[in-house]
Amino acid sequence: MATKLALEGFSDCLRMEAAPFGIDVVVVEPGAIRTEWGAISRDSLLARSVSTVTPNGLGDMLDQALSARLSSEPEVIARAIEQALTSRRPKTRYAACGGANSILAIRRLISDRRFDRLMWASSQAVRNNRFDELPLDASEGIVDPGLS
Numbered sequence: 001m002a003t004k005l006a007l008e009g010f011s012d013c014l015r016m017e018a019a020p021f022g023i024d025v026v027v028v029e030p031g032a033i034r035t036e037w038g039a040i041s042r043d044s045l046l047a048r049s050v051s052t053v054t055p056n057g058l059g060d061m062l063d064q065a066l067s068a069r070l071s072s073e074p075e076v077i078a079r080a081i082e083q084a085l086t087s088r089r090p091k092t093r094y095a096a097c098g099g100a101n102s103i104l105a106i107r108r109l110i111s112d113r114r115f116d117r118l119m120w121a122s123s124q125a126v127r128n129n130r131f132d133e134l135p136l137d138a139s140e141g142i143v144d145p146g147l148s
Contacts, residue, residue: 008027028084030077031103079096
C-alpha cells in the first residue's frame with residue numbers, strides 16, 4: 001500500500017512539473033485483476049510468512065480478494081489505458097477493476113478513520129470467509145451505512 005501511495009504522490013508531482021511542456025501524466029489505479037499473479041503472490045507471501053503471527057488465513061484472504069466477485073478481467077485495465085492514451089484531454093486518474101471506482105469514491109466521502117474501519121472490517125470478513133458480512137460489495141459499490 002505504501003509503495004502505491006508513493007507512486008501516486010510521485011505522479012502528482014511529475015504531472016505538475018511536466019505540464020509546462022505539454023506532457024500529460026496519468027495514473028491508472030487498478031483494483032483486483034484475475035491473472036496468474038494472484039497465485040504467484042499468494043504462494044510467495046505464504047512461503048515468507050511461515051514465521052509470522054498470522055500466516056494462516058492469508059492465502060484464503062488473497063484467494064477471496066481475487067475471486068470472481070471482487071476481481072475483473074485484465075481487459076478492463078487495457079480499456080482504461082486505451083482511454084487514457086486516446087483521450088484528447090485525459091483525466092489525471094483512471095480507476096478500474098475490482099471495485100476501484102467504488103473504493104476511491106468512498107475514500108473521498110468518509111473520514112480516514114471510518115475508511116480504516118471499513119477496510120479492516122472487509123479484510124476480516126474475507127479472511128474469515130464471511131462474505132455476508134462484507135460492508136462493501138465491489139460489484140455494486142454498496143457500503144454498509146454503519147461504517148460510514
